[in-house]
Amino acid sequence: MPTHPPGNRELIRAINRSNVLNCIKTNGPISRIEIARIAGLSAATVSGITAELIESGLIFEKEAGDSLGGRRPIPLALNPRGGYVIGFKLAEDHITGVLTDLNAKVIANHTFHLSARSLDSVILALAEGVETLLKDGQLHKDQLFGVGVGLAGIIDAQKGFLRYSPYFGWRNVALRDMLQTRLGVSVTVDNDVNTLTLTEQLFGMGQGADNFLTVTIGRGVGLGMVINGQIYRGARGGGGEFGHTVIDPQGPLCACGKHGCLEAHVADPGLLRAAREKLGVPKLTMDELLGRAQAGDEKAMAIFSFAGEILARGIANLINVLSPQLIILSGEGVRAGDLLFDPMRKALNDYIMPGLAEDSEVRIDTWDDNAWARGAAGLVLGELFKSPIYGVSVVSAV
Numbered sequence: 001m002p003t004h005p006p007g008n009r010e011l012i013r014a015i016n017r018s019n020v021l022n023c024i025k026t027n028g029p030i031s032r033i034e035i036a037r038i039a040g041l042s043a044a045t046v047s048g049i050t051a052e053l054i055e056s057g058l059i060f061e062k063e064a065g066d067s068l069g070g071r072r073p074i075p076l077a078l079n080p081r082g083g084y085v086i087g088f089k090l091a092e093d094h095i096t097g098v099l100t101d102l103n104a105k106v107i108a109n110h111t112f113h114l115s116a117r118s119l120d121s122v123i124l125a126l127a128e129g130v131e132t133l134l135k136d137g138q139l140h141k142d143q144l145f146g147v148g149v150g151l152a153g154i155i156d157a158q159k160g161f162l163r164y165s166p167y168f169g170w171r172n173v174a175l176r177d178m179l180q181t182r183l184g185v186s187v188t189v190d191n192d193v194n195t196l197t198l199t200e201q202l203f204g205m206g207q208g209a210d211n212f213l214t215v216t217i218g219r220g221v222g223l224g225m226v227i228n229g230q231i232y233r234g235a236r237g238g239g240g241e242f243g244h245t246v247i248d249p250q251g252p253l254c255a256c257g258k259h260g261c262l263e264a265h266v267a268d269p270g271l272l273r274a275a276r277e278k279l280g281v282p283k284l285t286m287d288e289l290l291g292r293a294q295a296g297d298e299k300a301m302a303i304f305s306f307a308g309e310i311l312a313r314g315i316a317n318l319i320n321v322l323s324p325q326l327i328i329l330s331g332e333g334v335r336a337g338d339l340l341f342d343p344m345r346k347a348l349n350d351y352i353m354p355g356l357a358e359d360s361e362v363r364i365d366t367w368d369d370n371a372w373a374r375g376a377a378g379l380v381l382g383e384l385f386k387s388p389i390y391g392v393s394v395v396s397a398v
Helices: 006-027 032-039 043-056 119-137 175-183 190-202 262-266 268-279 288-293 298-321 333-336 338-351 371-385
Strands: 057-059 075-078 084-090 092-100 104-115 144-151 155-157 161-165 170-173 187-191 211-219 220-227 228-230 324-331 361-364
Touching: 006 032, 006 075, 006 371, 032 043, 043 057, 075 298, 075 371, 084 119, 084 371, 092 298, 092 371, 104 119, 119 144, 119 175, 144 175, 144 190, 144 371, 155 187, 155 288, 161 175, 161 333, 175 187, 175 190, 187 371, 190 211, 190 220, 190 228, 190 324, 190 371, 211 228, 211 333, 220 262, 220 298, 228 333, 262 268, 268 288, 288 298, 288 333, 288 338, 298 338, 333 338, 338 361
Parallel strands: 084 144, 144 187, 211 324, 324 361
Antiparallel strands: 057 075, 084 092, 092 104, 155 161, 161 170, 211 220, 220 228
């Protein structure tokens, strides 16, 4: 009979533990017999693993179910109060923070104004944010699994290393290590669109989809990619700069220094630039521009219509290259609604290669202010539920 080296046995057990935990999260309440059938494990293995998970507080036994004869099966379910996580979204002038349970349900939330944008000031604000959220949730720090932080920029998530932040101007910062030292808890950092994508995968529209994209529209245009069930970040975290794909080389100047980027047409600054040119109004907010369009101002409506057509070109390019099952459109920009998305839907098929359109569904996700921070909390939850096959042992996360 073959034997496995101790390291291999530990890895196999960690993989089995991850499979059981994810099976309960996805299918619970569920009996041990059903877990064994779905996970392809022996009853004894499932019994041992579930006993450990119950002891750790991650799952619990519910009331016994119906029996077809013999002992009634006892269903198991994920214990949402078995631990908590905090997520922060760093914006240009504020931090949005949430405290969630293991089902990503928001227990407490808070928005913190940033009085300064230096690295030391932001780290101090995050530390104070942790204390505030724990106090609001009436919890202690030892009940936290960790803290997730999402921000715009190029981030090597595996190393927790911020290569570049366009809003803060920070370069080459060991952000995760600095935060862990200051906060005294495990910290995970990533690009904010990736955090949102991970939450869609775990708890939102992306559940059950092995290949889907999240496109965010607002201050910029971002892209999160799930390919073969895993977040794709590119080499050293540089993947997903969808907003800086060039749509028209003769187009308007983008903040990145190139001309005609998708972001320069579709993101808020691009829409406001078009409004200044076409409406002759030197100062206009997005709320004011949207209000004019919703009131029937034809020039304002045309601005959103053109942006929708441009967005269709970009989305079509994604479909032509990646052929995802699903594309989720999210971000503050979705509040434009049909003003933006009706023109996008009408133009989309004009740019998609024949035969691919029916393979991809485009859906709009309802936006709320806590979505980005909830996504950052999902970073920690993602580590909890990630299989050790992909480099992180669930055992070490619990």
